[in-house]
Amino acid sequence: MEEKSTIFTASHGVMTTEVGVISGELELRTTCDDEGTLKLAITYVGAVDWYTLPGEDYRLHNLRDHEVVHRMLATVLKRP
Incomplete structure (x- = not known):
């Protein structure tokens, strides 16, 4: 399982x-297993509790897309 993590500031907020x-x-934090199942989680920096982003059954057809999808999500979530 591959995990990616990005810290950012969301002034407008993110729905959980x-x-x-x-x-x-x-x-x-995004995680992707060997079958392409993608899990999305978010937390306050330094907090223990993680929350999920709305939606379900995210799947990548190509595991190499995990990095791109993670970066796109982080960019969209931090924009004002």
């Missing part, structure tokens, strides 16, 4: 499944 919108200094 569990607690609604969170904002501030956040960490995005």
Whole structure:
């Protein structure tokens, strides 16, 4: 399983499944297993609890796309 992580500041907030919108200094984590299943999680920097982003059943057809998808998500989530 491959994991990628990016820290960014979200001034506008990011919607989570569990607690609604969170904002501030956040960490995005994406994990991709050998079958292409992609999991998306987010937390406040330094916090213990992780939250999921809305949606389900994310799958990559090519495992090499994990890096690109992670970077795109981080960029979209941090834009004002």
